[in-house]
Amino acid sequence: MSSPTHLPEVEATFVPKRRALTLLLLTFAYFFSYMDRQILAILQEDIIKDLHLSDAQMGILGGMAFAIFYAGLGIPVAWLADRSNRVRIIAGALAIWSAFTALGGLAGNFWQLLGARVGVGIGEAGSSPPSHSIIADLYPPDKRASAMSIYSLGVGLGAAFGTIIGGVVATYYGWRVAMFVIGLPGLLLAGVIWAVVPEPKRGLSDAQIAMDTARPSLADGFTTLFANRAALHLVAGFTLTSMIGYGLTAFAPSFMQRSFGFTKLDIALKVAPAGAVIVAVAAIASGRIADRLTRRYGPYSQSFMVAIFKTIGLPLTFCVYTATNPTFGIGFYFLSILFSTAYLGVTFALIQSEAPVRLRATWAAITLLVNNMIGLGLGPFLVGMLSDALKPSYGAESLRYSMFVFTAITPWAIFHYWRAGVLLKRKAQERRAAKNAIFT
Template identity: 65%
Template sequence: MSAGAPPITAPLADGLALRRRTPTLALLTAAYFFSYMDRQILAILQEDIRAELLLSDTQLGLLAGFAFAIFYATLGLPVARLADRGNRVNIIAIALAIWSAMTAVCGLAQNFVQLLLARIGVGIGEAGSSPPSHSIIADLYPADQRAGAMGIYSLGVVLGSAFGTMIGGFVAHLYGWRVAMFAVGLPGIVLAVVIKLFVVEPRRGLSDVQIVADQQEAHATPGFAAGFRSLFANRAAVHLVMGVTLTSMIGYGQTAFGPSFLIRSIGLSKVEIASIVAPIGAVCGTLSAVGGGWLANRAAKRWGLYAQSWLVLAMKIVGLPLSFLFYLATDAWAAVPLYWLSLLLTQSYLGPTFALIQGLAPLRLRALWAAVTLLVINLIGLGLGPTLIGVISDQLKPSMGDAESLRWAMLSFAAVTPWALFHYWRAGVLLKRASA
């Protein structure tokens, strides 16, 4: 806009933001996609990296888990404060450019310490993506459409993980793991420019009816302590955070070592994983994420928001036996269909969970609530998940061997699922009680 042009009035800005909400959601999902692609590529490459840099499973777990998560999670809090007060679009664009560049730098590492530092840089950049994205989506979509929108946003996890595996597998097979890092990292810088130029910063609470509350809160954003207290004082929110944290810990650990498990314990090649397992897995995960969000919206309209928590519970209960059978299978083409079927049921939890948490959050604390949730998820889930699987596998290796030690490490994590299911059940109870 030129210096002499009049400023865009609030109604015009609101209208523009709402007209662009579908492409905005697509671009935020694309940023989330790049986030998970840049994380997941390490999983398909780690057997090559392990061989070249002579790393243990514990070191691989640290690269995928705690070393990445400690900066990713803790820096999310100050970023969320900025997002609750300032321009969220700028934050997302800058963060995307940083983590994309650092992913490419991973391809230059010559030893464990250099790769560790580059992964820390990826974590620092990715800290600026999800909290402001959650806040923008919550402002653009009303409560009865929010789970569906968050379900679409969560496709970034499913598709990013799948494409990281596919691109990483193919490129590494042809040109080596270092070129694969460049191939997934550099395009994210272009996307950062597109987001900066196209996405409109929406007004806080744009799609909420609570206009009076919005006006009251517009002039003062509570500090960190008040934000933490407000979340942990809400018992339903606490159970949702615990449920999604435990579920994520299981998922992060199993995703980080999934390709290694398929290679070592099942006997597939890197190219078979990239060309067969990952593409069909992406379709199954997409159906789960989008279908789960759609079902959650319908459940909320018919029974109330509490039904979204119980929907996650039901799908996880049905999917758990399939996960156990997958990790116990020894034949590749018996194991892989079980994996695909489990994805249809287990990848639907993020959309409804984040939508419920954003619906419970005060309007001016949405980014902070998202950041606190992601802090817990990532310190415990991302930090401990891959790291503990690596440690367990190394501890079992002397007695079980390379293949079986990893199998039983993965199984031990799947066994934690009932604990997560309890929290989703309890959250539904409390949400139902609050709506009565």
């Protein structure tokens, strides 16, 4: 009989052979999630003209309508994922949100498009929490940040390719056809994931695998997370960062069209591809740096790393919205996203490393619940509402000033990442002191 602290032989050989494929397919699912989620951004000006909508209404469609159902259903789906086959949940969810993305192309008014976006939110609720849990099971703590950062490529690359494909297709065939083109391929990927991805043993890559077969309750997930002060600061920093990011991303194409005079094709064929490369570099590099810092100093150093990167990126982002020359503005935009997008995979890894093994999907869902209700739900809506409020005074430039004001929230997020690092470092020191006391 195998010792509980060692992997059974079959599982030890399973991990290196299959985990790379699993990570790749889960990243593709996340990629499709963000293509479908962010497609409205590049189509926004066309939809506004066709359906006669305001910036605030687009903010609701791009954020609140999606977030309420995405975040609200994430908890029960994660509860199920901590008890059943996570791969099947991900595949089914992908099929649902892909179908509803395509259905959005049939909308004839605000309410019909709202219903389609609600359906996308319902489907995507089943993707991230079980994916986080699977990746944490397949990769040990000193490789987890790199794995999560690769997974997080789905965010930047999905948004970029959604912009590229959506912008080109909408230019020649209209925004409705773009919704079909973006949504329908996800149905094929759902079938591949269902057939190919294996369900790993829980806690597979942790030093000690919990042998307790008891299934924790949903209340245990909330209790354990809210009792962990470092985790609470990570969730707060993540939520504030996401609120700013969602708000700015939702209106970035509109800002570039209104203030810089770009066309959809300019954004799709010039800005988005370059942005995709920068986001990929930022994600992979930040994951590797974080893993190296973990091996040298401990996991707490990852939180300090995010705080430093965000501090560097803040003045660069301000420059984007104060630039009057489009060339300078886009240059600062590329520099800013190099630092501002380096937080996602690292944060996911830190939260999964703090979570109890049997509650990883639940912790991920709680994190995403708070993040999406506040970050995604409020970010685009507040930017759009502020833009509408400033329009009488600033006209077409109202969006520029709205986005500048929103960027100013960033120091609040930096504080939470710094504080999480302090608490994680203190916990590591206490653990090391207790260990030394045992041997002395």
